[in-house]
Amino acid sequence: MSHIILGGSANALAIARLLKAPNSIILDFNDCSPAMSTKYAKGLRLLSKNEQEVLETLLSLKAPPPKTLYPTSDYWVEFIAKNSSTLQEHGFLFFKTPYNCSETILDKLKFFQIMSPCFPTPLTRLADKAPTRSEEIIKPRKSFIDSSLVDKGFLYTTKYVRNASTYVKQQRLNSNIYNHLSIAGLFLAGKLHTVIYTRKLLEYPHPGGTAVMVSTIDSEEIRARLRKLAESALRHISYEGIFELEAILEDETLWLIEINGRFWLQHAIGEQLGINFPKLYHQALTGCITPTEAKSRVTALWIHEGLPLAFLKAPSYMKKIVLKELLKKRNWAFAHIDLKDLTPFIKFIRCKLKK
Template structure:
């Protein structure tokens, strides 16, 4: 195996830590670009060097300039951005990279389309991929005009999770409206930059995410897990998840979407299974690494290693199978989820009717996870990231 020099951004993300451990254990020299040090990935024993860079959200130009300098100084062969903002920025500026450095993602235009939920839902409709009933509005005036005809509860979803403005990047959030009055309040509170909006019916049911690696439009690997607990508990980041068999319908839908985009690299396609009829409904595409990356690696699908292999000019053989039933628990995220349920009301949390109550939630938290469960952050051969996260969590509380 050829040893490469890999630069990983977004050092405080759990996905950055997972990629650092994966590639470092394979013998690659992993350089970490960190806004601050210590960070989860920068304190890992598998990080060979740590470089400082500005915050990509507040100083995007400074971030790009710093990454290009690090690439030249550290003689980087492969550049791996780990979040949506850094992926968008670096694909936009990949023409600045020296010839020897590879960024295994599609062109910026393709990444931008994947991150635009309005574009994705329209493409899904054309491709026959099921979506929630959706109205797309481009202004507060259009959104308010829908108030009298909408059925509730409704979902208010900005088309982009991250929006670049002259003052830097801003984050948007999905919100729920149980009534017309709440809907009007939510819409009126949004900034102009958060439009267009998708106004959707709320789909009740479990989330189904499929993770993929594509090599120039051809699938190389698939993976899926089922979410057992999330933060917030009404739906969000998974804090306990288990590798699961692939859903053929989800793979078929995701293949249509990613092929349509001409995808190259990793992506996550999210669905919800509609409790009404069992069908899958598309939620969004994330054209980047995801927070639960460590579970896929533990189950036998090493997405960072696949990307590095592709960046080196090789075409990895498709991965036919992985270990089902492997669990990954983000401990401190799970604690946060537990405390949220214990301290806040069901109504305030927008919990679905089938969500367990407080005593059952506590019992589920305390249950032994079995031999195939691993902690996402705590690894006894690389304990410093967990110690850092624990110190921060305790300090924050």
């Protein structure tokens, strides 16, 4: 069997490390991606961003079947959805998500149109050149344009945006970052299979940036509400597979923000709880999955090595939360640091210094 990890970011690195499997390959466009240098997988740089050429490269891989695909970004979710028939014909394993379902979770405007009649969802409309109202923020409509990642972080004007139609204006929720919540794991045959619950503690840039530190959620009440929301929302779009659902708790309302149909950035925190999501994902695709429950009373943190910079630039209330959680929770998972596999971390530092 083979494991084909699509993308080279920190979540791809975590997949390779958790699988520790022979015949693991990481495909990415960026040779500077830290995951490309892990000892647990062979890194293969894609020289062209042309979709047909990417497909041909994937089909030409000399890898023993079955060949499991592990998507780590929205680009790869869309790529698999577009080419699912061809990939299946060539022996690749993945969860076949209908293209309209993929479009729903990838496009923030369509997501609002489909989900808002049934779930509390921030009012979202297509961006324009008109001045942005104080109660709105501007987000990319999709996280990728072609194969290029759109910069993280909220905008407050479209003045310098080349094409406003690639962005949306969305209702601003005033909840602090501690109430940015998520439930993530596997959704199989209309039911949650194995999940974890986390909250964002620090992000960069702020607001609207990538998580730099997340923590497990202790509250049983919040976990139950997230579970109920996830079950209903994922059934509503007929989704199946690996997922992360993000929500914001504000004034007792749990707002549905987005669903990621891929391995999310912090899935390595599952290892601290006794859950190996890449192995469970592979087992689900090969029909031999067994239920796995998180270790009871175990709490954990996921930490990106950009934490010091994000901490320095964070508002004072966020700094207090971070320090409290660091003292409270002793089980830590890092995005890049692993004493048994240090090369990716060294590469991460070198690439950041170059930039």
